[in-house]
Amino acid sequence: MKTLTLLVLVVPLISNSIEIPTQVIANFEVPYEVWDNLYQFLEEASITLPPTPVFIYETNSLYEFGLITGKPYTIGGVYKDFMIILQPVDILIRKGVFIKVLTHELLHWVLFGLKEEYQEGLIYWWLKDYEKDEVDKFLDVFDGDLHKFIVSNWEQ
């Protein structure tokens, strides 16, 4: 009985302790795991969130996604100029890629000033998508210090 009461008290405290950045504006609810990933990355990289807001738009259909992005349906989301366009969330969830796709696109935002040529590789590497070709290119120049790498390859 005591344990149960404690859980009831502790669980809301944990979820309240996750800080939702005000500069992320989405037309759906961003899951807790995505914030968790994002803050973990910021901590590992010793960087802070960009001051410029990012807008996340969940499209209503694959047709609309294709129309807006011009990308094939194998691409779950697109980041460009502080805007993220996503396939319908229920489709991404069914494919089992929702958390990963959204984290991936938000990392493009976080790394907005990083040289374009390293962005994809760094993000794939951090999300453990090691099979991607871009990861090799990134690892060729990465010495293991994430903060130093980001700062020294920052363009803006």
Ligand SMILES: [Zn+2]
């Ligand atoms: Zn990407």
